[in-house]
Amino acid sequence: MALATRTERQPSLTRSFWGSTVGKKTVMAVSGLIMLMYLVAHMLGNLKIFFGSGEFNAYAHWLRTMGEPLLHYEWALWAVRVMLLAAVVLHGVAAYQLSRRDIAARPSKYVHKRRRASYATRTMRWGGIILALFIVWHLLDLTTLTVNENAQPGRPYENVVATFSTWYGNVIYLVAMLAVGLHVRHGFWSAAQTLGVGNARRDRILKTVANGLALVLTAGFVSVPVAVMTGVVG
Amino acid sequence: MRLTLRVWRQRNAEEPGAMVTYDVDGISEDMSFLEMLDTLNEKLILSGDEPVAFDHDCREGICGACGVVINGDAHGPERTTTCQLHMRHFEDGDTVDVEPWRAGAFPVVKDLVVDRSAFDRIIGAGGYISVPTGAAPEAHATPVPKADADFAFEHAECIGCGACVAACPNGSAMLFTSAKVNHLNVLPQGAPERETRVLDMVSAMDEEGFGGCTLAGECATACPKGIPLPSIAAMNKEWLRATRKASRR
Ligand code: HEM
Numbered sequence: 001m002a003l004a005t006r007t008e009r010q011p012s013l014t015r016s017f018w019g020s021t022v023g024k025k026t027v028m029a030v031s032g033l034i035m036l037m038y039l040v041a042h043m044l045g046n047l048k049i050f051f052g053s054g055e056f057n058a059y060a061h062w063l064r065t066m067g068e069p070l071l072h073y074e075w076a077l078w079a080v081r082v083m084l085l086a087a088v089v090l091h092g093v094a095a096y097q098l099s100r101r102d103i104a105a106r107p108s109k110y111v112h113k114r115r116r117a118s119y120a121t122r123t124m125r126w127g128g129i130i131l132a133l134f135i136v137w138h139l140l141d142l143t144t145l146t147v148n149e150n151a152q153p154g155r156p157y158e159n160v161v162a163t164f165s166t167w168y169g170n171v172i173y174l175v176a177m178l179a180v181g182l183h184v185r186h187g188f189w190s191a192a193q194t195l196g197v198g199n200a201r202r203d204r205i206l207k208t209v210a211n212g213l214a215l216v217l218t219a220g221f222v223s224v225p226v227a228v229m230t231g232v233v234g
Numbered sequence: 235m236r237l238t239l240r241v242w243r244q245r246n247a248e249e250p251g252a253m254v255t256y257d258v259d260g261i262s263e264d265m266s267f268l269e270m271l272d273t274l275n276e277k278l279i280l281s282g283d284e285p286v287a288f289d290h291d292c293r294e295g296i297c298g299a300c301g302v303v304i305n306g307d308a309h310g311p312e313r314t315t316t317c318q319l320h321m322r323h324f325e326d327g328d329t330v331d332v333e334p335w336r337a338g339a340f341p342v343v344k345d346l347v348v349d350r351s352a353f354d355r356i357i358g359a360g361g362y363i364s365v366p367t368g369a370a371p372e373a374h375a376t377p378v379p380k381a382d383a384d385f386a387f388e389h390a391e392c393i394g395c396g397a398c399v400a401a402c403p404n405g406s407a408m409l410f411t412s413a414k415v416n417h418l419n420v421l422p423q424g425a426p427e428r429e430t431r432v433l434d435m436v437s438a439m440d441e442e443g444f445g446g447c448t449l450a451g452e453c454a455t456a457c458p459k460g461i462p463l464p465s466i467a468a469m470n471k472e473w474l475r476a477t478r479k480a481s482r483r
């Protein structure tokens with residue numbers, strides 16, 4: 001049998017992990033999945049709007065008192081916010097660095113053009129940029145209320161209705177939610193490949209779950225502006 | 235049959251290249267694509283022009299030397315090597331574009347010839363097993379389960395042609411590297427170097443300037459040997475396993 005002739009490798013583990021394309025993709029996959037879990041919870045929470053102002057606003061208040069009396073007011077909420085911020089930053093920085101590298105690795109184009117890969121795959125970069133911009137807008141709109149005219153602190157139901165009473169509010173949210181669907185469609189399946197859980201046998205089920213998640217998330221999120229536009233919620 | 239060829243001509247690595255149009259007559263549909271290029275070159279030589287440089291060796295689909303991009307597809311419209319692609323897959327009067335592999339890590343040497351030595355350096359980083367030399371060992375000394383043998387063989391089919399890199403929108407060598415890693419890592423003969431192999435080969439791949447994988451799947455579609463896309467997931471699994479082990483040392 002063979003002799004082991006291991007080379008000693010010394011660079012720090014974090015350095016070599018982040019420095020590797022496979023390691024960086026792993027960071028993207030894990031941060032993406034964290035954001036995805038949050039999105040599912042967020043979407044389900046949003047649906048409470050269909051039970052009226054009282055219930056929705058009480059739910060929003062509970063998000064701040066979560067974990068009490070063990071935790072102080074808003075501590076749990078801030079813990080989630082810090083984790084999400086870390087996930088968004090890591091995901092975005094890794095995406096930027098990998099994309100730079102990928103573009104540099106293909107300096108000259110083919111003269112004979114041909115459409116490559118699926119729409120969801122081709123739009124990961126632009127879709128990601130749209131989502132990053134949307135996250136900023138969304139926080140200014142419904143968290144800090146900076147860009148939301150007629151908004152009142154502590155009355156999220158009324159603020160949501162105010163957002164979806166403007167045409168640009170509707171356009172921004174609808175576009176962003178379609179982008180989320182596409183991003184999740186390729187992203188969830190990709191994350192499975194990156195984390196090494198994908199294989200030929202599981203491929204169909206992973207693709208089905210990816211499509212299902214994408215569809216449910218987009219439909220669930222979109223139902224709120226549509227409900228306001230049609231007067232179901234108001 | 236008669237074809238209009240548009241071929242990438244580039245004198246050397248430094249000078250810029252361009253597509254040049256040639257009319258090629260007298261093509262038989264039983265010719266291979268390389269024989270069709272030979273026909274063009276005979277004509278060019280007779281008229282005192284420089285023949286088109288392209289790589290080839292075995293002409294039977296096993297050496298991996300002959301890759302060119304035909305009408306935007308690595309190795310052309312069929313899932314095979316360029317030497318095994320027959321002209322019957324084209325129509326009389328077609329215009330056919332022939333370009334070299336495009337990737338930063340595969341610089342053009344001349345015309346359709348690219349430098350693929352980056353692959354050799356990836357192999358050099360771990361695509362081997364260390365064995366004491368001597369007589370061939372007894373075949374039953376190291377049993378290999380059938381499923382593992384099949385998995386190893388599927389990946390051993392890779393001929394290192396580079397079609398995966400040429401087809402990838404990121405110029406990534408993940409499919410090639412995964413074929414080589416999976417082939418050896420699943421076998422008992424490859425076990426002593428299982429962790430260093432995947433770590434070293436992936437880092438050699440990165441150092442050569444190949445792009446990362448975005449799972450577009452173009453590589454597996456282009457591969458003349460049918461190395462499947464899940465091979466990449468299998469290599470990622472090996473890489474994560476090796477990294478976990480290294481972190482415990
Ligand atoms: C800050 C905004 C975002 C940007 C700029 C962004 C960008 C990207 C890009 C460019 C990719 C392809 C990665 C590559 O080059 O290999 C990607 C993959 C991915 N994204 Fe995002 N994205 C963003 C937000 C999100 C959100 C909100 C989610 C949550 C659902 C998400 C989940 C994923 C997943 C799961 C992947 C696959 C990772 C993998 O292939 O292993 N992303 N993202």
Ligand code: FES
Binds near residue numbers: 293300317
């Ligand atoms: S010339 Fe050897 S594979 Fe085509």
